[in-house]
Amino acid sequence: MESTPVRVRFAPSPTGHLHLGNVRTALFNWLFARREGGTFILRIEDTDAERSTQASVDSVLEDLRWLGFDWDEGPEAGGSYGPYRQTERYGLYSRYAKQLLDEGKAYRCYCTQEELDAQRQAARDAGRPFIYPGTCRFLTEKERQEREEKGIKPALRLKVQPKTVAFRDIVRGPVSIHTNAFGDWILVRPDGSPTYNFAVVVDDSLMKISHVIRGEDHLSNTPKQILLYEAFGFPLPQFAHLSMILGPDGSKLSKRHGDVSVDAFREKGFLPQALDNGLALLGWSDPDGIEVFDLSALMGRFGLDRVNKAAAVFDAAKFRHLNREHLKKMSEEELLAVTRPYLERASRLPEGELNPEVKAWALSLAPLLRERMEVLSDAVSATDPLFVFDPASMDDEARAILAEPDASRVIKAFLAKAKQADLARPGAYRALVLEIKDELKVKGKALFHPIRVALTCAASGPELEMLVPMLAAGARLSLPTPILGPVERCERIFST
RNA sequence: GUCCCCAUCGUCUAGCCCGGCCUAGGACACCUGCCUUUCACGCAGGCGACGGGGGUUCGAAUCCCCCUGGGGACGCCA
Numbered sequence: 001m002e003s004t005p006v007r008v009r010f011a012p013s014p015t016g017h018l019h020l021g022n023v024r025t026a027l028f029n030w031l032f033a034r035r036e037g038g039t040f041i042l043r044i045e046d047t048d049a050e051r052s053t054q055a056s057v058d059s060v061l062e063d064l065r066w067l068g069f070d071w072d073e074g075p076e077a078g079g080s081y082g083p084y085r086q087t088e089r090y091g092l093y094s095r096y097a098k099q100l101l102d103e104g105k106a107y108r109c110y111c112t113q114e115e116l117d118a119q120r121q122a123a124r125d126a127g128r129p130f131i132y133p134g135t136c137r138f139l140t141e142k143e144r145q146e147r148e149e150k151g152i153k154p155a156l157r158l159k160v161q162p163k164t165v166a167f168r169d170i171v172r173g174p175v176s177i178h179t180n181a182f183g184d185w186i187l188v189r190p191d192g193s194p195t196y197n198f199a200v201v202v203d204d205s206l207m208k209i210s211h212v213i214r215g216e217d218h219l220s221n222t223p224k225q226i227l228l229y230e231a232f233g234f235p236l237p238q239f240a241h242l243s244m245i246l247g248p249d250g251s252k253l254s255k256r257h258g259d260v261s262v263d264a265f266r267e268k269g270f271l272p273q274a275l276d277n278g279l280a281l282l283g284w285s286d287p288d289g290i291e292v293f294d295l296s297a298l299m300g301r302f303g304l305d306r307v308n309k310a311a312a313v314f315d316a317a318k319f320r321h322l323n324r325e326h327l328k329k330m331s332e333e334e335l336l337a338v339t340r341p342y343l344e345r346a347s348r349l350p351e352g353e354l355n356p357e358v359k360a361w362a363l364s365l366a367p368l369l370r371e372r373m374e375v376l377s378d379a380v381s382a383t384d385p386l387f388v389f390d391p392a393s394m395d396d397e398a399r400a401i402l403a404e405p406d407a408s409r410v411i412k413a414f415l416a417k418a419k420q421a422d423l424a425r426p427g428a429y430r431a432l433v434l435e436i437k438d439e440l441k442v443k444g445k446a447l448f449h450p451i452r453v454a455l456t457c458a459a460s461g462p463e464l465e466m467l468v469p470m471l472a473a474g475a476r477l478s479l480p481t482p483i484l485g486p487v488e489r490c491e492r493i494f495s496t
Numbered sequence: 497g498u499c500c501c502c503a504u505c506g507u508c509u510a511g512c513c514c515g516g517c518c519u520a521g522g523a524c525a526c527c528u529g530c531c532u533u534u535c536a537c538g539c540a541g542g543c544g545a546c547g548g549g550g551g552u553u554c555g556a557a558u559c560c561c562c563c564u565g566g567g568g569a570c571g572c573c574a
Contacts, residue, residue: 013574048573071530113572118570129498129570157570172501173513181499181570189572196574220500243502243567252567278508281523285509289522308509311567315507318524371537383534425512460535 006038007210008118013045018063020314021215021245022251022278028242029213030069031302041207042074044085047193063262068295081207086199093194096202097187099158105231106187107134108154110147110440131183153190158227160184166224170240171307176221185224201225207235213240240304243311244259245282253314269376272349274323282312292325299325320374332366339369339379346380347480348387361473368462385461389484392496396488397459406442407450413440414451415490423472423486430465454493455486
């Protein structure tokens with residue numbers, strides 16, 4: 001429409017870790033800002049003194065950065081509409097509160113929380129919705145004075161006229177709600193702190209927010225806020241309410257569905273680009289049906305016009321699949337970099353700078369990893385065939401293979417030749433097996449199965465032509481968990 | 497309970513705004529087959545949906561109404 005510059009904001013409350021629902025909101029805001037060449041603002045809504053912590057602020061910033069979102073204005077970025085923490089904006093709120101009071105658009109309410117709780121309970125028992133009856137709205141000056149003298153600290157309420165508030169939501173279309181669904185709501189608490197709906201409007205207006213993109217759980221707050229915009233004479237932003245992300249049981253995604261914090265997903269080994277990708281697909285779809293994107297590709301295609309109205313159920317399997325897709329696109333170096341923390345923790349790679357031999361060997365693990373990982377933590381099980389060798393825990397299938405008629409002949413022959421050869425050399429293993437085939441006249445399963453079991457204690461696993469060189473080369477390295485070479489493995493099998 | 501929002505395969509969705517091209521397309525998951533010394537990967541197939549009822553129309557997944565179902569909000573939380 002007009003040429004108002006696009007300014008959007010993500011406004012988390014720092015009361016814990018960022019969770020997937022919030023992240024989706026952050027993502028859509030960020031994508032929209034970047035796509036439109038607008039400004040992305042981060043604002044910390046820390047008015048809940050009880051639950052807000054600095055540690056949480058830090059983790060939120062860290063999570064956002066990890067996910068690839070940068071903010072143009074906000075904590076650590078500055079900007080000319082600050083401060084960007086609500087607790088630092090209290091002066092602003094009281095100024096605007098006073099304005100409403102002076103203009104007669106708001107009034108002091110002396111009802112105590114206990115009184116209101118009782119009324120709320122009574123209404124509930126009667127099966128009626130509780131709406132503040134406006135008790136204090138028509139207090140005479142004398143009555144007011146009495147309460148002041150009793151030392152009752154008043155809250156500030158907005159005078160709300162009965163009417164229908166209608167607006168057009170970018171994703172939902174026309175929405176209308178009657179004001180008697182909420183009545184005269186509280187702007188400022190007796191202790192002088194602003195309520196959410198009040199602070200949001202003041203902040204969004206002062207920060208010149210053009211599009212308010214947030215979760216659908218805020219849809220019913222919107223009319224309250226619109227009334228305030230009107231009371232102040234502030235221009236209305238455009239609203240876009242994103243549908244909820246649901247858990248498998250169909251209710252709003254929350255801790256009840258397990259740990260859904262970004263943190264937990266990072267820990268499990270999800271890549272930020274996969275998380276961004278999956279979240280984008282929860283409610284948005286590409287016009288050409290493309291499903292695998294990194295952040296910048298997403299940015300090039302995103303639009304609010306293709307956001308779905310229906311709620312979406314979070315499906316971890318789809319996220320794992322996307323993670324795999326992103327893993328497949330990584331170079332050996334990148335793969336090593338992202339899996340290293342997991343391999344180090346499992347004592348499979350040394351910490352710190354890797355010497356050239358170890359580094360080269362670690363890079364050679366890439367094909368093995370790429371083929372057997374969905375999430376980064378799978379790097380450990382993917383490298384089990386290299387690091388774990390335990391004849392005692394062999395399963396029945398493997399034992400049966402060793403009991404085959406030709407098994408020990410084959411292994412014996414393999415062992416003899418392996419001692420003479422350098423199995424770390426590409427092709428050496430293959431040549432060696434071919435020789436055995438000719439000499440012993442054993443082929444196929446009778447040939448390969450015993451060798452596999454002797455080398456890995458398992459009936460199935462990675463291709464031996466790929467595995468054996470890794471084993472042989474790895475055995476020469478000094479690793480936190482030493483690798484047993486092919487020869488040693490065969491010898492162990494015989495000694496058990 | 498009241499108000500608001502929503503409703504296509506098990507899940508994410510395309511299609512819906514501008515009815516016919518839809519015997520409803522894709523992806524994930526699942527199943528089968530192929531590839532392979534095995535597993536995994538990969539490849540090829542398969543299973544599988546317009547919640548119900550009324551309209552409107554020559555024609556409805558698409559438009560309207562009702563019902564049902566689901567979700568959200570009803571806080572001096574954000």
